[in-house]
Amino acid sequence: METDNLRLSESTYAILLAARNPLHGYGIMLRVKQMSAGRIVIGPGTMYGALKKLIADGWVSVESAGAQKLYTTTSVGLAAARQEFERLNLLVKMYGGDHDA
Amino acid sequence: MRKVEWRLFFAWNEEAELAYLEQRAREGWLLTGYLPLRYEFRQAEPGEYVYQFDYFNGPYAAGEERKAFITAFGWEHILSFAGWQYYRARKGTVESDELYTDAASLQGKYNHLLRLFAGLAVTNLAMAASVLSRSSIGVPGTINLAVALLLTYAAYRTWRRLRVYRDQLR
Numbered sequence: 001m002e003t004d005n006l007r008l009s010e011s012t013y014a015i016l017l018a019a020r021n022p023l024h025g026y027g028i029m030l031r032v033k034q035m036s037a038g039r040i041v042i043g044p045g046t047m048y049g050a051l052k053k054l055i056a057d058g059w060v061s062v063e064s065a066g067a068q069k070l071y072t073t074t075s076v077g078l079a080a081a082r083q084e085f086e087r088l089n090l091l092v093k094m095y096g097g098d099h100d101a
Numbered sequence: 102m103r104k105v106e107w108r109l110f111f112a113w114n115e116e117a118e119l120a121y122l123e124q125r126a127r128e129g130w131l132l133t134g135y136l137p138l139r140y141e142f143r144q145a146e147p148g149e150y151v152y153q154f155d156y157f158n159g160p161y162a163a164g165e166e167r168k169a170f171i172t173a174f175g176w177e178h179i180l181s182f183a184g185w186q187y188y189r190a191r192k193g194t195v196e197s198d199e200l201y202t203d204a205a206s207l208q209g210k211y212n213h214l215l216r217l218f219a220g221l222a223v224t225n226l227a228m229a230a231s232v233l234s235r236s237s238i239g240v241p242g243t244i245n246l247a248v249a250l251l252l253t254y255a256a257y258r259t260w261r262r263l264r265v266y267r268d269q270l271r
Binding site for chain 2: 009024029033041045046047048049050
C-alpha cells in the first residue's frame with residue numbers, strides 16, 4: 001500500500017507504534033493503553049480487524065510462537081507511522097501559530 | 102438450576118438484547134444457549150457482566166482463530182448462532198467493555214451486516230416473485246414477502262447506524 005498522503009486512524013497509528021517490538025494481540029492493547037496514559041483502549045474486535053488489514057498491507061508481520069502469534073511493525077509500517085507523526089506535528093504547530101510554511 | 106425464557110429481539114437493536122442478558126446476570130442467571138426466541142440460562146452468583154456480539158460467518162479455522170484472539174483478551178465465548186457470536190465477561194476483568202472501540206471497525210462490522218440483510222431481503226423477494234409468477238402468492242410466498250420486508254427494515258436501520266459512524270470519521 002502507498003503511504004503518501006495517507007491519514008491513519010488513531011487505532012492504526014497506536015498499533016504500529018506499540019508493535020515496534022514483537023507482541024501478541026493482548027500485549028499490543030496493553031502497550032497502547034500504557035503509551036496513551038490509559039486514554040486509548042482498543043477492543044479485541046477492532047484489534048483483530050486492524051491487524052488483519054495491516055498484515056495484508058505489509059505494514060505488520062506475524063510469526064507463530066507456540067499457540068500465540070507475535071506481531072511486529074515492518075519498515076513500511078514504521079514509515080507510515082512516521083509520516084502520520086509529521087502530519088500531526090504540523091497540525092500541532094499550526095495551533096500554536098509557529099509554523100512558517 | 103436452569104431456566105428457559107422466550108424473548109424477541111431484532112438484529113437492528115442489539116443494545117436491547119445486551120441489556121436483557123446483563124440484567125439476567127445481575128439476577129443470577131448466565132446465558133448458556135440460544136435458539137430463535139429461546140434463551141437458556143444457568144443459575145450463578147449474581148454479578149455485573151458485560152455481553153457483546155460479534156458477527157462472523159466464514160471458514161471454521163478463521164472463526165476459531167478470531168475466537169481465540171478475542172478470548173485471549175479475557176472474554177468468554179458462550180455460543181454461536183447463524184454467524185452471531187455471543188461473548189461475556191465479568192465487569193472489570195476486561196480492559197474494554199466493547200469488542201469494537203472505534204468508528205472504522207464498527208463501520209466494518211455493520212457494513213458486513215448491511216450486505217447480509219440486503220442480500221437475504223433480495224433473495225426472499227425473488228422467491229416471493231417466483232411463487233407469484235407460477236400461481237397466487239399463497240402462504241409460502243406471503244412468508245417470503247414478510248421476511249423480505251423485515252430484512253429490508255433491518256438493512257435500513259443498519260444503514261442509519263452506519264451513517265452515524267461515517268459522520269464520526271469525517
